[in-house]
Structure formats: C-alpha cells, structure tokens
Amino acid sequence: MTMHLIPKPLLFHSNDWDFDTIRRIYDACERIALGELGLDVYPNQIETITAEQMLDAYSSSGMPLFYKHWSFGKHFAHHEAVYRRGFGDLAYEIVINSNPCISYIMEENSATMQTLVIAHAAFGHNHFFKNNYLFKQWTDADGILDYLDFAKNYISECEERYGHLAVERLLDAAHALNSQAVHRYPRRTKPDLRSEERRAEERRRHDEQMYNDLWRTVPKSDKPRSGVSDEERRRALLQLPQENVLYFLEKTAPKLAPWQREVLRIVRNVAQYFYPQRQTKVMNEGCATFVHYKIMSRLHEQGMLDDGSYFEFLKSHTNVTFQPKYDDPRYGGLNPYAIGFAMMCDIERICAEPTEEDRQWFPDIAGSGDGMAVLRDVWANYRDESFLLQFLSPKLMREWRMFHVVDDPERPELRVDAIHDDRGYRRMRRALARQYDVAWTDPDIQVVDVDLAGDRRLILHHNVVNRLLLEADDANRVLQHLADLWGYDVLLKEIDTATGMVLKEHRASAQPLGR
Template identity: 25%
Template sequence: MSDRVMEELYQLEMSIPQMMEIARHNKLDFYPMRFEVCPGEIIYTFGAYGMPTRYTHWSFGKSYHRMKTQYDYNLSRIYEMVVNSDPCYAFLLEGNTLIQNKMVAAHVLGHCDFFKNNLYFSHTNPKDIIESMAVAGERFRRYEMVHGQQKVEALIDAVMSIQEHIEPHRLIKENGKNTDQKCGCCSSKKPATPYDDLWDLDKKKQCCQGSGGCQQRKTAKIPEQPEKDLLLFIMKHARELEEWQLDIISTMRDEMLYFWPQMQTKIMNEGWASYWHLRIMREMELTEAESIEFAKMHAGVIMPSRNSINPYYLGLKMFEAIEKRWDQKYGQGAGKEKIFEIREIDNDISFLRNYLTKELVEELDLYLYRKIGHDWKVVEKNWEKVRDHLVNSMTNCGFPVIVVEDGDYEKRGELYLRHIFEEKELDIKYLEKTLVHIQKLWNRPVHLETKIDKKTALFSFDGEKASKKFP
C-alpha cells in the first residue's frame, strides 16, 4: 500500500469522528459505527449476497458477475454497502478518493439513523442479524453434506420463487403461539394467568360436549380467511416436508422479513441519507478542490433519469420541499421537526401519498410513459395520476398479491391460490414456472386463479403436466 493511500486512510479515520459529531449535533441518532475499506471484489460479493454473512446460492453468483462486470466496464459503481445491524457495519470501496469516502461515510450516517428510528425497521432485530445469518448459512452447508447439494439447492430455488409472498405486517408472532387449526378450548396452550381457564369453562363445555363442537372446527375450511403469507402457510400445512426443509423455509422467510422494510422505504431511506450527507459535508472544512469534487459526486448521485425514478433525487427533493414548506407555514425549525417525524413513521407509500405535491411533480418533471407502436411516448403529466401511479407501483413492494384460498381444494389436499387482480396481469411464463416450484413444496397439485384479458383463468400443475382453463 502506497504512502499516499496510507495518508488518505489516516485522514479518513480522523474525519469520521468529526462527521459523527456534526451528525449528532443535528440530532441524528445512530447505532455504534464500524467502517471498513474493502476491495471491489468484497463489496460486490456483499452486494450480491445482500449481507456479509449468508447462505450460498447460484443466483448470488449470477448477481455478482453482473454487478462486477458493470463495475469493470465503468457502467455502474457501488461506493459503499451499509448493513442494518447493531453495531452498524459500513463497507467503503477501496479505490475511492478521500473526498468520495468522506461523502459516503456521511451518507451512511443518514442510513443508520433511518434504520434505528424508522417504525418499519423496529422488528428487524439488528443486534444479532449478522451472526444469525452466518449460523443459518452453516446449517445450510451441513444440510448439503447430508442430503446433497442438488437437493438443498432445488429447495432454495423453490422458496426463492415465492419468497416475497409473506405478510410483513403480521403483528402476532408465531413463536410460543398455538397455531394449530383447533378451537382454543381444546388446545394445550398454557394460560397466561392461573385464572384464565375459569373464564372459559362454559365455552369449553359447549365446544367439547355439545353436538358437533370440535368436529365442526376440524372440518372448517383451511384457511378460514384468505392467507397472504404463502411461505408461512406452506410451513404449517404442507405434507411430507422434513425438519431440515422446514428450517430452510423458515430461515428464508425470516430473512425476507428482515429485508422487507428496506424495500418499503427505498425512496425515503436514500433521500434521507442524501439530505444528511449534503449538510454534513457542508460543515466539514474542505479545500477548494475537495469542494468541487464533492459537488460533482453529489450531482452524479442525485442526477435524475429520463426513464426511471432516482430514489436519491426524489427523496432528497421531497425532504427539502417539506422542510421549506413547514418553515414558511409554522416558523423556522418547524420543517426540521416535520422531516424527523416523517422519518420515524412513514414508508414510501405514505411518503409519496401525503407529500408529493403538484408543485413538486411539475418541478421534477415527472410523467408517465409507455410504448406506442415503435416509440416511447409521454402519456400522462397530470400530477395526481403520476403520484397515484407511483404509489400503486409500490403497493406490496411492487409484487403481485397472491393469497391462499383453499389448502384442501376439492377435499384432495390440493392448494388453491388466487391472484388479487388490480388491473395488472401476471407474467404467464413466470407464473407457470413458479407453479412448478410451489408444487414441489406442497407435494400435491396446485392451482392459481388470475385474470387474462379481464377473464378468469385457472392455471394448474399436478407434478407432471400443466393446464390452463377458463372456468
């Protein structure tokens, strides 16, 4: 390592405490920070896996190859990776200039404040996430040694095909709960207090001694109400799944619950981090050359795109507009209080719905476009329609809503799924391939109801052949 690089690392090490002090002075509240400067291969490996410690899978290697190729050809660049953990780990790219790493460190402080204080991250358990993922990865490797890599990888493929179909807002944790399809009075669950059973004596007598009580519950439809958490339903009700398979499904579901808030708050999180790296860097003592380099890098990060939303740009502009509007309406300082409140309680959907105004849509020149013939054309600039389209595209993090309608379809143990159709059709090829994976997990025929050209269609796969019909 050259003397120049050593000197820059030393200056970065000296600068980080200054930036942290500026951040705290501005009321940012973050976990203890751990910064590491890593080679590009390490950063892109972490980016492909989503975490420094995680199970291995061929799809992560595919992601790594794509990202690394883009980096090698200077098509895109990951300047850093930050982990929602306590302490918070930030990995900076080796080869960044000193000013680039300073800006990235300031950006990371904004991210960490968001992780710690936003409501949607409150159940992600950041204290031991890195260790728990490492332990899970080791278990998966043991399963490969015992059951064979091909069998384990096939199971992970199947779970990955539906890993986004969970219920992230489920408030009642399953741990320690009796989730069997039984009536409450017949369960062996321990009462919360020594006197709880006294209140249920009459109910218990009616259920267990009355005509048809428990038997009616046994014959009730499963699930009684449409179930959005497909992975959880399969864990509970799929036949012939072994303990190691259930462990993999449960682990992957838990990991998706950990990543889900990051998908729910992409615009807010990047906008908040951009807002604060800009203000922290302004308070640092920079030379003229450093100020120019910082300005160029910041401009590149928030550069708007003609055909997609840049979350850094949109989030930053929205936070700045909110702060200005509240200051003008309620007095100096009210805007800062408001954006801290938004940072705490909102996600991207509520953020856009409540604060993307007509003035912002026009200022940022947001519009809807689609391909007409051979050309892409702007088809809508009405601010409310643009806002509503953005909000709708982020519902369920952009994934279609699929619910379990019947876990014992036609009394044959078959799985009947229904697509909650919202004027957007499913990708038929993807649908058919996914049904194959679900059937492997369910070990019985599976069916999916959706709409094609506004007509109800039922896709099925029984383990050997696929079919489609219009009931």
Template identity: 30%
Template sequence: YELVINTAPAQAFLLENNSLLANKLVVAHVLGHSDFFKNNTYFAHTDRRMVERARLHADRIRQYEMEHGPQRVEQFLDAVLSIEEHIDPVEPTYRRPDPKEYAQQKPALAHPASEFDDLLGRVEAPEPAPVKRFPPEPEKDLLLFLRDHARDLEDWQRDIIGMVREEMLYFLPQIRTKIMNEGWASLIHERVLEALPLTPAEHLEFRRMHSSVLSPGSRMSINPYYVGYQILRDIERRWNGEPPDEDDEPETDWLGRPKPRPIGEGWQKLLEVREMECDVTFLRKYLTEGLVKRLDLYTYKLEEVNGELVWRVQETDWEKVRDALLDSMTNFGVPVVMVEDGDYGRRGELYLKHYYDGKPLDLDYTLRTLKNIYTLWNRPVHLETVMDDEVTIFTYDGQQVSRASRR
C-alpha cells in the same frame, strides 16, 4: 459505491480505490442511514444480529448440501426464493391449527345413545355444521403457510423456508422505506460535507459527486435518492415558513380551515417524518403538485408509431401520477396472492387467489412460479386470477398446466 448493514452498531464498508473525499461522502451518507435505521419506527423490531444469523444459515445450508446433495438443495432453495416476497410481517389473528382438525365430522346424537332413546323421544342432532375451511381466513404469508402445512416436506426443507422468510423479514423495512432512507442519507451527507473545511477544489468535486447521486431517474424508474431528497428539502422549506411556491397546497385543519404556516420548525418536522413514515405514507402526504411538476414526474406508455415503439406521456394529472407511484409500491410491488384453501376439494390441493387490481400477471412468470409452488406443496396447485376480463384458474398437477375460465 457504499455498503451499510443494519446491525448494532451499524457496519459499513469503503472501497479501497475511493478517493479521500469520496470516502468522506460515503461515511456521511452511511451516518444518515444508521440514524434512519435506529430511529424509523418500521425498523423498531429489526433483528440487529442478522449478519451472524445469516452466517449460521449459510452453514446449515452447506451441511444440508453435504447430506442431501447440492443439486437437490439448490433446486429446492430456488423454488423457495421464487416466492420470497410473499410474506406477511403481521401474524394472523387466528390460531394456526393442524389440518387434521378440519376433517369431516360425523353426525352425532343430541345425547349419548341408549336403549331407552325411543321411549324418551330423543332425536338425532341437527345436520352437522359446514366443513371448516383451512385456513379459516385467507392467508397472505405464503412462505409461512407452506412451511407449516406442506405435508411432505422434510425437516431440512422446512428449515430452509424458515431461513428465507426470516431474512426477508429483515429486509422488509428497507424495501418499505427505500425512498425515505436514501433521501435522508443524501440530505445528511450534504449537511455534513458542507460543514467540513473543504478547499474550493474539494467542494467542487463534492458537488459533482452529490449531483451524480441525485440525478433524476428515467421513464422506466425513478431515482429514490433524488425523489426522497427533494421531498425532504421541500418539507423543510415549508415548515420553516419560507414564501410558498405558486403550486403549494394550502395547509388546512380537519375542518378544511386554513392553518397558519409554521415558522422555524423545518428540522423538527424532518425528524418527525423520519421517525414515523414509510414510503407509501411519505409520498401520499408530502408529494405535492408543485413537486410533481418540478421533478418532472409523469406516467408513460409505450406506443407504436409508424412501425416504431416510442414513449408517450400517458398522464400528467399530479394526483394520478402520485397514485400510480403509490400503486407500484403496494405490497412491495408484487401481486397480492393469498391462500384461499389448503385442502381444496378435500384432496389436500392448494388453492391460491390473486387479488386482481387491474394489472394482469405476467403469464410466463406465473406458470414458472406455479411449478415452483408445486415443488413445495407436492400436490396440485390452483391459482385464480383475471385474464382478458375473465376469471381464470391455472392448475399445475405435476405434469402439465391447465387453464379454465369463467365469466
């Protein structure tokens, strides 16, 4: 329907079979996206030359296929793509050392050994310090860790990991602002089309297309266009000083004292929100009780009733519904898995830990991913998680998966 690329300037594409009015809507929608790309703080460090860089990446991968064979390259690339979300845009605070620095140190004398040590009463140094862990603190960026520290990777393989990570970092701001970005673009296309001299028939057709874009989601998912647009409209209404809805929360200062409602500041507030927020902060601050009710947002659960699976409303409390939505966006919706030890057992094995948040891992997907990580690390890989209220460690040694539990 529409495609826009965050470059400088932004590039957009129109379908040949679109009507003129549909293309007007797409152009206006793309204008909103471009404005968001250029002004939202989460896009401040975006590489605007990514189209050219992606083209160079494709050229290098084709060259690697010629040198090492398409099947080998594709299998390796598939393994990398299976963990592409496990990155961290924030560089670690520690210096990335060579794993050899963490080799066991031998005990040393307090002073250089000499033939007079027994006369001078010199003694051996205290016990050596505990062996340093590698990495010294848990590492969230699994791709970067594997690229830098997997011992058996060839240069072309490290390059592929770097390319996948670079492209994922480019898309990360779009993942973090999906609801806001689509809501803003929908708001802008509405303002632009309403300002155009459309005929009554064109205006009716525009409203039909607009309603289609902003249709509510389903039990399984929300429509980011719809939710983002409705929240932005509500912000503008509230900051313009329009009469409050019965479900509006009273504005208070940091002491809990009532604040006067702003008047005529709606558009300025929208510009501020568009610049400063991501989806998580946007929803936490501006998804109110009234909006949850008007948007018919609930949490659902699939239950068996008389031998049939039916959806039942599980939670209607607006704060719990909001928090459930926020939880689904934490860490871009993927489990938090960190490198705990890159030299586990002093054997060069990889020990990963899933930071359990009450949602168990999908077992089949976990085991497939564990094998893919082994492909990159080429030594046994361990994953600690929680299954059935027990701490469970899965290990893949290149031949089979084993499972051990402890309470």
C-alpha cells in the same frame, strides 16, 4: 455569523487517506450529525474493503455472510462482467442494518469520497435504520448477523448430510417464492399456556353461569350447519387465507422433512428482513443523501473541506441526484435518490420560508422553523407510499413538470390524466404514491384452500387488479416449484377483483423433491 469565520484546520490536504484521516473525518461528521442535525444512530463499524470484496458483497445481497447458492454466483458473474467491461461503477459503499451498523468503504475512494460515504452511510442510513418504524417493527438489528451465521452453517450442514442437489432444489423452490414469503401485517402473537388456561377457565365459568337446563330441550338442526362450520374450521386451523406462502408450506406441507422446513424458514426470515428496505427506497436514500449533503456543506462552511474537495463532492452528488426527463434516452424511472432528496429539501424550505400555497397544503409544518425536527419525525414514521402521499408539494410537482399517463389497452391511445396544475396535483400525487406501495405493486397472491380430505390439492388465488395478469411462463415455473414443495397438485386461479371472474388458471403436479 462571525462564528463561522473562525478557521478550523482542514480535515485532509491531499486525496490520500489513512486510518487517522478516517478517524478525523468520522469525528467531524459525528459532531455535525449528532450535534447539529440531532441524529440518533447505532454504534458504527467502518470496514475498508477492496473492489473484489465489494463484488463479493454485492452478490450476497450486501451481507457480510450468507448461505451458498448458485444464484449468488450468477449475480457475481454478472456484476463482474459489467464491471470489467467498464460499464458500471461499483457502489461507493454498502451499509448493513445491524447493530453495530457496518459500513463498507472501498479502498479506491479518495478522501473526499470517504467523507461523503461516512456521512451518507454511517449517519444517514444508520439513523434511518435505527428510527424508522418499519425497521423497528420487522428487523432485528442486534441479531441479524448471528442469524445469518446460523443460516449459513445450517445450510452447509444440510448440503453435507442430504447432498448438494437436494439442498439446491429446495433453495431454488424457496427463492422462487421469495416475494410471497413475507408477513405484511404483524400477526397475532401466539398465546402462551398460562393465558390460554386463564381463558379456558373464564369460558368455563361463563358457561356455568349461563347454564340453563332448558337449552337442552330446544330442538337442534344439526345437519345443515355442520358442513359449513367444518370448512370454516379447517380454514381457521390452517390460518387461511394466507398470503405468506412459504410460511404456510413450512407449517403445513405434508411431505417436507424437518430440515426442509427449517430451510424454508431461513429463506422466509431473510426475505422478511429485506422487506422494509423495499418499502422505503425513496426515504432511505433520500434521508442518507440529505444527511450527507448537510454534513458536507457544513464541513465546507467551517473550512474543514477545501473548495476542490467540495467540488469533487458536488460532482458525485449531482450525479447521484440526477433525474433525466421522460423522453431522455437515459430515463429509467424516477430516481429514488433524486426524488427523496428533493422532497426533503422541500420540507426544510416549507418549514423555514413557506409560501401561501405551502401554508394551505401543509398547515402543520409550514413555518414551524425547525426543519430538522419535522424531518426526523418523517424519517421515523413514514414509508415511501405515505411519505409521497403526504409531503409531495405542488411546487415540486411543478418544478419536476410531472404528468400522469394512463395506458388503457381498451383505448387506442394513451391519455394524459393529470398534469402539474391545480386540478391535477392531488390525483397525480395519489397515483405516484401508489406506485411506491409494495402491497399494490406486488401481485396479491394467497393460499385460499386445500382439500385435505380429498386429493390434497392446494388452491391459490391471484387477486387481479387492473387486469394485470401474471407473467405466464414464470408463473408456471414457480407453480412447479410450489407443487414440488407441497407434494401434491397446485392450482392458481387469477381472479379479477372487479368482476370476480376467473381470468386464467395455472396448474402444476408435484415431482418428488430431490433427496
């Protein structure tokens, strides 16, 4: 280990930085990230911005360019007010899942903070974006900025051509359905003409081979079957049931103009782009935090960071990974940074020096020796829910002193269902993992039918689990938006999945969408 004692020059001496410093920092981080941690990243682009520009970026979902809508102005006003009152700090960085990967760093940051931010964003998040299966499957890092550019121009052209009000109302309606605008499963790819032709040919040949004149003589019962098949056929044609409500409207709403469909498509595509981020909060932040911790520690070990800078780093690191207890006034749920970082450190420990318990719980990885290889595999192939379900260890549950509380309104009191003991580990882990399952936490809402022959009423179902109904006031507002887009009446039934009973119904009638 005398290798480490060969002194390397400090990356920087004072906390001021210039572009040469940034480049030196970047190169040092890169050497560790790619060489020692074996990360695989998109090319990096680092942009320095001011606090005001950071606020700007905040309000448009962190993207460098975005179409215009009042709600972003509202968010900007809110962030600005909070920031001015000194209540909230701005984030140190924003990183964009694009190729090249763009990281914003603030000019106010000290050199130490810039090192932290580069390690965190340009390597941690970047590696996750490039390798995680959800991002690979659902997002197009190469094309997103071009697409947003197109979206921005398209919507501003629409504003000029059809008026601000019409576009605003359309976007309001589309945004209200934002969380019902994602495909949760990959769709069947659209068959192309050639394969369709080939299939038709095969079917014809099959029919010819199977042809037997005797079939003609078999008596048919035509009446009773046709009714059922008509309805089935209609549903199949409309791809019902459909949980992507905006997609359904874009494709089938009878009264929308082509530009309105295109705008719905834009909102839907953007929502889809952000969908993986919602499912991987713990992992994404955990990965970035773990990576920056590794890099910063190595830089310090190698003598490239002095003790003062290292302490400055540790201070903000511990701030970020702080988890208040449930009875602490600061408690606001589990901190994704904290739990992600703790679990990843735990995985590394299990690989390096497993206990007997670890060998029982994690036979595949315990004692494998190469923690980074395991982590790289985890980062690539899991999302929050599966990650927690698979890798939350009993040791960590004990350390965090986790317990599981069930709040059943039919009982007078809350009940502690499981605690950190042998009987509780698995149950508690399952319950926690489920809280990170977006498909479980988002209400399950589907378009089930539309009466095309009659009054064209659109019927949606909310499949209620655990008797958790929708917020009625909001639901009615959203339904109004939905009716405006659909152009006819809309009915939303909340149906209990356990009993099949209709618990509640919401209705809305269309008002003409502003033109």
